Amino acid sequence: MRVRFAPSPTGYLHVGGARTAIYNELLRKSLGGEFILRIEDTDQQRSDAAMIEQICNGLSWLGVHWDEGPFLQSQGVERHRQTAAALLQDGKAYRCFRTPEELDEARQDAQKRGETLRYRDYFEPATKEEQERRAAAGESFAVRFRMPDSEIRFSDFVRGDVVFPAEALDDFIILRSDGSPTYHLSVVCDDVEMRITHVIRGDDHLSNTPKHVGLFQALGAPLPVFGHLPLILGPDKKRLSKRTGATSIEEFRDLGFLPEALYNALALLGWSPGEDRELMTRQEMEELFTVERINAGASVFDRDKLSWINAQYLSGSSLDQLMPHLEPFLAEVGLGDLGDDQTGRLERAVDLHRTRARTLGDLAQMVVPYFRPSLDYDLDLCTKFRKQSQLPQQLGALVEGFRNLESFTAETVEQALRSLAEEVGVKAGALIHPTRMALSSAKAGPSLFDLVVAMGQEASLRHLENFAAFLRQNPIEE
RNA sequence: GGCCCCAUCGUCUAGCCAGGUCAGGACACCAGCCUUUCAAGCUGGCGACACGGGUUCGAAUCCCGUUGGGGCUACCA
Numbered sequence: 001m002r003v004r005f006a007p008s009p010t011g012y013l014h015v016g017g018a019r020t021a022i023y024n025e026l027l028r029k030s031l032g033g034e035f036i037l038r039i040e041d042t043d044q045q046r047s048d049a050a051m052i053e054q055i056c057n058g059l060s061w062l063g064v065h066w067d068e069g070p071f072l073q074s075q076g077v078e079r080h081r082q083t084a085a086a087l088l089q090d091g092k093a094y095r096c097f098r099t100p101e102e103l104d105e106a107r108q109d110a111q112k113r114g115e116t117l118r119y120r121d122y123f124e125p126a127t128k129e130e131q132e133r134r135a136a137a138g139e140s141f142a143v144r145f146r147m148p149d150s151e152i153r154f155s156d157f158v159r160g161d162v163v164f165p166a167e168a169l170d171d172f173i174i175l176r177s178d179g180s181p182t183y184h185l186s187v188v189c190d191d192v193e194m195r196i197t198h199v200i201r202g203d204d205h206l207s208n209t210p211k212h213v214g215l216f217q218a219l220g221a222p223l224p225v226f227g228h229l230p231l232i233l234g235p236d237k238k239r240l241s242k243r244t245g246a247t248s249i250e251e252f253r254d255l256g257f258l259p260e261a262l263y264n265a266l267a268l269l270g271w272s273p274g275e276d277r278e279l280m281t282r283q284e285m286e287e288l289f290t291v292e293r294i295n296a297g298a299s300v301f302d303r304d305k306l307s308w309i310n311a312q313y314l315s316g317s318s319l320d321q322l323m324p325h326l327e328p329f330l331a332e333v334g335l336g337d338l339g340d341d342q343t344g345r346l347e348r349a350v351d352l353h354r355t356r357a358r359t360l361g362d363l364a365q366m367v368v369p370y371f372r373p374s375l376d377y378d379l380d381l382c383t384k385f386r387k388q389s390q391l392p393q394q395l396g397a398l399v400e401g402f403r404n405l406e407s408f409t410a411e412t413v414e415q416a417l418r419s420l421a422e423e424v425g426v427k428a429g430a431l432i433h434p435t436r437m438a439l440s441s442a443k444a445g446p447s448l449f450d451l452v453v454a455m456g457q458e459a460s461l462r463h464l465e466n467f468a469a470f471l472r473q474n475p476i477e478e
Numbered sequence: 479g480g481c482c483c484c485a486u487c488g489u490c491u492a493g494c495c496a497g498g499u500c501a502g503g504a505c506a507c508c509a510g511c512c513u514u515u516c517a518a519g520c521u522g523g524c525g526a527c528a529c530g531g532g533u534u535c536g537a538a539u540c541c542c543g544u545u546g547g548g549g550c551u552a553c554c555a
Contacts (some may be wrong), residue, residue: 104552114480116479142553173553183555201517208483208549230484231548276491276492278504298548300490304506305490305496401552429515431514442515446517
């Protein structure tokens with residue numbers, strides 16, 4: 001079996017395209033075969049080389065692998081033209097000498113009468129002899145495919161059997177008057193050439209499929225199996241657009257989502273393996289994937305669910321998997337050149353905070369205090385502590401207690417803090433909370449004793465001393 | 479307008495094809511537990527078969543219609 005993902009490089013890789021690519025890959029993996037990447041750049045004006053690279057990069061980042069390509073559709077134009085010529089020769093297509101203006105006018109007239117213009121009802125194709133005579137005389141023409149005069153039916157594994165009555169079908173252009181092939185001709189030619197067996201693409205092509213079926217038949221090529229994926233909607237239930245949030249894969253990457261998480265989320269959008277399975281490894285998805293379980297209805301892309309899935313991957317992945325993805329975000333918060341000697345501390349810190357983060361950006365932010373020589377404390381957040389006149393000296397005692405510890409572990413640190421609390425007659429919490437503030441300038445976070453150990457003895461003492469000094473300088477008298 | 483497609487909690491969905499479980503799960507939200515705090519985790523709660531007709535002892539499930547969404551109707555893809 002051979003599948004293809006065939007984006008047109010008129011824009012970046014968006015979530016809809018990415019999901020189509022994912023389903024293609026999943027089907028390929030579950031059935032075995034080849035996955036071909038083909039860039040549909042027949043519209044040269046709107047195609048852009050930078051976009052092609054962006055699409056490939058997006059797929060690579062997501063972890064979608066293709067076996068062949070990327071092939072540029074534009075490289076096949078000569079072959080497509082020859083196909084059109086053969087169709088013309090066989091009388092399966094004909095030269096159309098009407099100008100676009102003429103057609104436009106006829107269409108508008110029909111519109112006024114409340115009708116839809118059907119080319120083949122209004123314009124009798126010229127006889128073959130006349131066609132050749134006028135062409136030889138240098139008259140400009142487009143090549144129009146003669147649709148069969150019968151209904152077209154095909155089966156779609158998402159929709160079931162789809163029937164288009166003969167009256168709804170019309171002859172359509174396969175070669176423009178400048179000799180360039182149109183999309184419909186090119187896709188079919190390439191799908192035939194590449195021996196594609198399964199065509200998975202967006203819903204918007206469902207109505208185009210009868211044209212393609214007509215072409216496949218005229219070419220005497222076996223029909224591939226079709227599957228048309230429903231649209232992905234934004235939270236407003238309208239087609240996903242930039243107005244309502246991120247739409248490109250790169251945006252999601254920059255927002256701090258892991259590729260595995262996005263892949264999982266996108267796979268679940270319109271497909272479900274049943275049995276209430278949601279979080280799956282790629283291998284599990286490949287094993288569980290069947291086209292029969294793809295939904296026909298459009299679905300809203302839920303950012304909250306993606307965030308949750310991302311959080312699950314953030315806490316579930318190994319540090320080895322996680323760290324490379326985190327790197328760019330560390331750089332963004334000024335932690336780009338931490339030196340190898342800090343790797344251990346960094347990993348401990350990441351490990352401590354990963355269950356608290358939803359995105360890589362969150363995580364990078366949380367880790368910042370571990371690598372700052374001193375922290376800025378927020379006066380308002382510290383109001384409570386500033387009112388406690390005994391606190392600076394208690395923290396001083398804590399510094400001494402920590403300094404004298406022979407081994408610096410969560411247990412020994414906890415013991416030291418608790419015994420000091422008992423000594424000075426306060427609850428442990430009365431020392432725990434200011435210590436957390438001292439070390440992280442935050443009022444909440446991981447278990448304090450884990451935090452102290454991850455911070456390290458030297459840095460902990462330094463922050464504690466700084467914080468005590470800050471409190472002495474900013475007291476609130478009561 | 480014509481043709482084609484779609485319709486279960488706010489969202490993603492299971493169930494539909496082979497009618498018969500309090501319509502199940504997840505996200506979000508709310509509450510409780512855990513706890514030095516915040517998360518995570520655990521427990522519970524809230525919440526849906528778009529509407530109207532049929533067929534049937536019985537309909538989310540089958541049929542028809544309505545409404546609402548979407549696509550195509552290009553010498554765009």
